[in-house]
Amino acid sequence: MEYLTTSFTSYLNQIDFSHLLQKCLISAIVLIVVVISLKITYGVFDRIFDGEKAGLEPREARRIITLNRVTKTATRASIWTLASLIILGQFINVGSLLAVAGVGTLAIGFAAQGIVEDVMSGFVIVFENQFSVGDYVIIDETHYGIVETIGIRTTSIREFNGGLFIIHNGKIDRLINYSKGHVKAIVDVGFAYEEDINKVTEILEEICKDLYENQPDLFNLRPEIQGVTRLDPSAVNIRIVCDEDISNRFMAENTLRQRIKEVFDEKGIEIPYNKTVIYSRESIKKMHQKS
Structure with a gap:
């Protein structure tokens, strides 16, 4: 020295x-x-x-x-x-x-x-194309967000809480990239047991067809109905899935839910929700008198 x-x-x-x-x-x-x-x-x-x-x-x-x-x-x-x-x-x-x-x-x-x-x-x-700017990734199972920059020494991830996570490239040894290929946009639709399941399925098919034809930028492929996936205590659940780019996934799911709610209201299809019914003594007496 x-x-x-x-x-x-x-x-x-x-x-x-x-x-x-x-x-x-x-x-x-x-x-x-x-x-x-x-x-x-x-x-x-x-x-x-x-x-x-x-x-x-x-x-x-x-x-x-x-x-x-x-x-x-x-x-x-x-x-x-x-x-x-x-x-x-x-x-x-x-x-x-x-x-x-x-x-x-x-x-x-x-x-x-x-x-x-x-x-x-x-x-x-960069040259192996492991991930790119704009990809949705998870690093070390704890930090997840959108890749904002890839530098010579460091990579910056913009997390969904607004924080900017900066990590040295040599420290990236475990990474999940959700932007390679398509991801599944999934929407579960619940309706009352009293509804006709065939009628509900037909309505959902019409919704999927309408969105696919009128919003091609958001739905490159037609959403598919997988059928009944759950029988909950108060609802029958049908699942709709669609292959989407990660950047469009949440928008596609939100659009599907909004359109389903609008059409169900128009068609009078009941979507179950928790209800609380309170009976007073007077109302009970009136019910007994009527019976």
């Missing part, structure tokens, strides 16, 4: 401040080139990784957006590193400085193992 300190001190003493105005002008030009280069490369990446291209499935669009962000991050880091070396090269011997830095890298290599692990894990996550 003493050797490294002495070496860096000696190189700092060798900083060349001659022709300072010229070097500052070159540094300014380099910075301008960096800004222009970043804008150009960002524009190219936006064209290559266009997540809003027509005809893309939601899953593929999220993957393209993730690749766009990760590629921009890596490119930005590379360009700024190169620009920093060019600017430093005007004042000091960068080759010798990098040699000394290489010795220092060996000294702190063990301490940087976690950083290397995070970076490598980040690239593996």
Whole structure:
């Protein structure tokens, strides 16, 4: 460590401040080139990784957006590193400085193992398509939400309570991704035992057909009636299922429930609910008198 300190001190003493105005002008030009280069490369990446291209499935669009962000991050880091070396090269011997830095890298290599692990894990996550920005995931069975960003070192999950959970990529060893493929939107419909089950089934079939035909963006596939799934003490339960993307699941379930309630009210189908009936002594006497 003493050797490294002495070496860096000696190189700092060798900083060349001659022709300072010229070097500052070159540094300014380099910075301008960096800004222009970043804008150009960002524009190219936006064209290559266009997540809003027509005809893309939601899953593929999220993957393209993730690749766009990760590629921009890596490119930005590379360009700024190169620009920093060019600017430093005007004042000091960068080759010798990098040699000394290489010795220092060996000294702190063990301490940087976690950083290397995070970076490598980040690239593996992106290129193996384990999950993408916008996916609904559960990490370590305790943290669940929507993936907001995937960085080189960390991943950010926006939990449903509003909190932003940030985890190092190298620490992600158990993950459930609910956005790969479709998930089941499930709605259980309860109705009174007095109702005709065939009539109720026909009404539900009409509702499913109507939603599928009039809301194709929400229902890519027609909801299916699985039949009677439970006989509760006060209700017969029929289950309706539909394959949905995770982003549309809750909206599809809410739409189904609302439409079923509206149609049941129109058709006079009773949906059971808890009732409390209170009898007074006078009402009991009147009932006995009538009987």
